[in-house]
Amino acid sequence: MSPINRREFLTRMAAGTGALAGAKKATGATAAKGPAQRRTSAAGLAEPAFRPLPLGSVKPQGWLLRQLRIQADGLSGHLDEFWPDVGQSKWFGGQAEGWERAPYWLDGFIPLAFLLDDPSLKAKAAKYVEYIVAHQRPDGWFGPYPEDAVAKRYDLWAILLADKMLAQYHEASGDDRVLRAVEKSLRAMLAGLDRTPLYDWGRYRWFEGLIPAFYLHEKTGEGWLLELARKLRAQGFDYPAFYAGEDVAVPTPRRGLWKWAKHVVNTGMAAKAAALSWRLGRSEADRAFASRMIDILDRHHGQATGMFTGDECLAGKNPVQGTELCAVVEFLYSLEHLVSVFGDPAFGDRLEKVAFNALPATFSPDMWAHQYDQQANQAQCTVNPDHMWTTNGPESNLYGLEPNYGCCTANMHQGWPKFAAHLWMATPDGGVAAAAYAPSSARFTSRGVPVEVALETDYPFRETLHVTVRAERPARFPLVLRVPVWAEGASLKIAREDETKLKPGTFFRLEREWKGAVEVHLRFPMRARVEPRYNEAVAVERGPLVYALRIGEAWTRVNADKPHRQLPHGDFEVRPTTPWNYGLLLDEADPASSLSFEERPVGERPFVPEGAGAVAKVKAKKLPAWRLSHGWAAEVAPGRAASSEPLETVELIPYGCTNIRVTEFPRLRA
Numbered sequence: 215m216s217p218i219n220r221r222e223f224l225t226r227m228a229a230g231t232g233a234l235a236g237a238k239k240a241t242g243a244t245a246a247k248g249p250a251q252r253r254t255s256a257a258g259l260a261e262p263a264f265r266p267l268p269l270g271s272v273k274p275q276g277w278l279l280r281q282l283r284i285q286a287d288g289l290s291g292h293l294d295e296f297w298p299d300v301g302q303s304k305w306f307g308g309q310a311e312g313w314e315r316a317p318y319w320l321d322g323f324i325p326l327a328f329l330l331d332d333p334s335l336k337a338k339a340a341k342y343v344e345y346i347v348a349h350q351r352p353d354g355w356f357g358p359y360p361e362d363a364v365a366k367r368y369d370l371w372a373i374l375l376a377d378k379m380l381a382q383y384h385e386a387s388g389d390d391r392v393l394r395a396v397e398k399s400l401r402a403m404l405a406g407l408d409r410t411p412l413y414d415w416g417r418y419r420w421f422e423g424l425i426p427a428f429y430l431h432e433k434t435g436e437g438w439l440l441e442l443a444r445k446l447r448a449q450g451f452d453y454p455a456f457y458a459g460e461d462v463a464v465p466t467p468r469r470g471l472w473k474w475a476k477h478v479v480n481t482g483m484a485a486k487a488a489a490l491s492w493r494l495g496r497s498e499a500d501r502a503f504a505s506r507m508i509d510i511l512d513r514h515h516g517q518a519t520g521m522f523t524g525d526e527c528l529a530g531k532n533p534v535q536g537t538e539l540c541a542v543v544e545f546l547y548s549l550e551h552l553v554s555v556f557g558d559p560a561f562g563d564r565l566e567k568v569a570f571n572a573l574p575a576t577f578s579p580d581m582w583a584h585q586y587d588q589q590a591n592q593a594q595c596t597v598n599p600d601h602m603w604t605t606n607g608p609e610s611n612l613y614g615l616e617p618n619y620g621c622c623t624a625n626m627h628q629g630w631p632k633f634a635a636h637l638w639m640a641t642p643d644g645g646v647a648a649a650a651y652a653p654s655s656a657r658f659t660s661r662g663v664p665v666e667v668a669l670e671t672d673y674p675f676r677e678t679l680h681v682t683v684r685a686e687r688p689a690r691f692p693l694v695l696r697v698p699v700w701a702e703g704a705s706l707k708i709a710r711e712d713e714t715k716l717k718p719g720t721f722f723r724l725e726r727e728w729k730g731a732v733e734v735h736l737r738f739p740m741r742a743r744v745e746p747r748y749n750e751a752v753a754v755e756r757g758p759l760v761y762a763l764r765i766g767e768a769w770t771r772v773n774a775d776k777p778h779r780q781l782p783h784g785d786f787e788v789r790p791t792t793p794w795n796y797g798l799l800l801d802e803a804d805p806a807s808s809l810s811f812e813e814r815p816v817g818e819r820p821f822v823p824e825g826a827g828a829v830a831k832v833k834a835k836k837l838p839a840w841r842l843s844h845g846w847a848a849e850v851a852p853g854r855a856a857s858s859e860p861l862e863t864v865e866l867i868p869y870g871c872t873n874i875r876v877t878e879f880p881r882l883r884a
C-alpha cells in the first residue's frame with residue numbers, strides 16, 4: 215500500500231467508525247480559533263502552503279476600498295432590483311432562471327457585502343441565503359432542482375456553485391444552519407451522482423464541488439466528503455490528459471467549432487483543478503500540471519494582461535481576439551487557490567497582473583456596464599456583424615448590461631471582492647503571508663495573540679509599500695512577503711535597522727518577535743519592460759501594470775429599447791476620437807530606455823483614463839496602413855514598420871484604466 219493509499223484508507227476507517235470519530239473531530243474543530251490552528255493533516259487533506267483568512271478578516275483600504283464601493287454602487291449592489299434572472303430567480307421563489315445566475319451573483323455579492331461590512335448589503339445577502347436554506351427539500355436538494363431529476367435533467371454545475379457560495383456565507387456569518395444546508399446538499403449529491411453522473415457543465419467544472427466538500431470536511435473530519443470529492447474527480451473531465459494532446463494548442467478558427475474542453479471560462483476555472491486535486495491525493499503530477507497548464511495557455515493563447523483569449527473558445531495570441539469576463543474572474547479565483555495551496559510566488563505575480571489589468575479594463579468607469587469580450591487591441595467597441603470572434607455574437611465587446619449573453623452579468627461580481635479577501639493568508643506556523651499587494655488590513659490570531667497587519671500604499675501605481683504589524687502582546691511569528699519577480703533591487707527596511715535586499719520571485723520570511731507597532735517599509739523598484747508579443751509586436755510593462763495607448767473616447771448609447779436597459783444600466787458603443795494606429799520608436803539595444811514614466815495622483819476612481827496614477831511617454835508615428843478591419847484594429851505585417859508621418863510623443867496609461875486601447879504595438883524602423 216502506498217503512503218497515499220494508506221492515508222486514504224485511514225480516512226475511510228475514521229469515517230466508518232461513525233459518530234465517535236465525528237464527535238471527537240468536531241470538538242477539535244470547535245476548539246480551534248485562528249485559521250492557522252485549524253485541523254491539519256489527520257483529516258486526510260494535504261495542508262495548503264498558506265490558508266486564506268476567514269472571509270471578513272481582510273479589509274480593503276485606500277484605492278481598493280474606493281473600487282469596491284464603486285462596485286457596490288454599480289451593478290453588483292443593484293442587479294437583483296431589476297434583472298429578472300436574479301431578482302425573480304427560481305432560487306428565490308420566482309419564475310425566471312433557476313440554474314447558475316442567482317448563485318453566481320451571490321458568490322460575488324456575499325464577499326462584497328462582508329468586505330465593505332455594509333449593513334444593508336449584508337441584510338440583502340442574508341435574506342436571499344435564508345430563502346435558499348429555508349426552501350431546501352427534505353431530500354437535500356435545493357428548490358430549483360427538479361423533483362424527478364431522472365426524467366427532467368438538471369446540470370449539477372449550479373449545485374456545485376451554490377454549495378461553494380453557501381460555504382462562503384457560512385465562513386463570514388457563522389450561521390450554522392447554512393453549514394447544515396451545505397452538508398445535506400452534498401449528501402444528496404453523493405447519492406445522486408450514482409443515478410445521474412456528471413455531464414456537460416458539471417463534468418467540466420467538477421472541481422468546484424471540492425471547495426465546499428473540503429470546507430465542510432475541515433469542520434467535521436467526515437470521510438464521506440472525501441469520497442464525494444473523489445467521485446466528482448472520477449466523473450469529471452481529465453484536463454491533464456487534454457493538455458497532453460495537440461488540440462489545446464490550436465486556435466479556434468473564426469466561426470469555428472465550440473468545444474467544452476477549450477471553452478475559455480472552463481479553462482479559467484480548471485486552472486485550480488490541480489491544486490484541489492493535489493490536496494486530495496498529494497500527487498506530484500498535479501503539482502506539476504498547475505504551472506504546465508498556464509505555460510501552455512501562455513504559449514498558444516496568451517495576452518499581455520496575463521490572460522488568454524477565448525471568444526468563446528481558446529482563440530490564439532492575436533490581440534484582436536476576445537477574452538470573456540467570466541474567464542477573467544474565474545482565472546483570478548483559480549490563481550488565489552494556486553498561490554494558497556502551492557505557495558509559489560509566480561502565482562501571486564500572475565494574480566496581480568490579471569487583477570490590475572484585465573479585470574478593471576473590462577468595466578465602464580462606474581461599474582454599471584461590462585463587456586463580454588475584451589481585447590488587448592480594441593480600437594473601438596461597436597455592434598459588429600462582421601466580427602472576428604470564433605463563436606461569440608456581434609455585441610460581445612459593447613459595454614452593457616448583458617452584451618452577448620448574461621453569464622458575465624451574473625458572474626462578474628466575484629472579481630474584486632475575492633481578490634481583496636485573498637491578499638493576506640495564514641502561514642502554518644502562526645504567521646501571515648502577503649500573497650498579493652493592495653491597500654488593506656487584516657486581522658488574525660497567532661498562537662492566541664491577536665495581530666493586525668495594515669498595508670498603506672498606492673501600489674501598483676507606486677513602488678513603495680508600508681506594512682504596519684501590531685501584535686496585542688509580544689509574539690514571535692513570520693511575516694512572509696512576496697517579492698515580485700520583476701522587482702530587481704527590492705528592499706525592506708525597519709526603523710533604524712539595516713536595509714535588507716530581497717530576491718525577486720521569492721517569498722521573503724521575516725521572523726522576529728513583534729512588539730507594539732512595527733513598520734516595515736518595502737520598495738519594489740519598477741523598471742520599464744518591453745515584451746515581445748504576437749506577430750513581432752511589443753507591449754510595455756512596468757511593475758505589475760501593462761501600459762496601453764490613451765485614446766480619446768466617444769460613448770454612444772445603444773439598445774435603449776431592449777428590456778432592462780434603463781439608465782444607469784444601459785448599453786454603450788465606444789469609438790475613438792483620436793488616432794490609435796501608432797508604431798513605437800524604440801532604442802534597438804535598450805528598448806525600455808525609450809520610455810519615460812511620470813507619477814500622477816491616483817484618481818477617486820483608480821481605473822479610469824483620467825484617474826491613471828502613472829503615465830508613460832514614448833516617441834511614435836502614425837501608420838496609415840494600419841486600419842480597422844472587421845471593425846477591429848487590423849494587423850500590421852511583422853517586422854519593423856516604416857512610416858513617413860511626423861514623429862510624435864504619445865501617452866500610455868495603465869491598461870486597466872483604458873476603455874478602448876492599443877496594447878501590442880508594431881515597432882518603427884529607425
Ligand SMILES: [Zn+2]
Binds near residue numbers: 539541625
Ligand atoms: Zn460570461
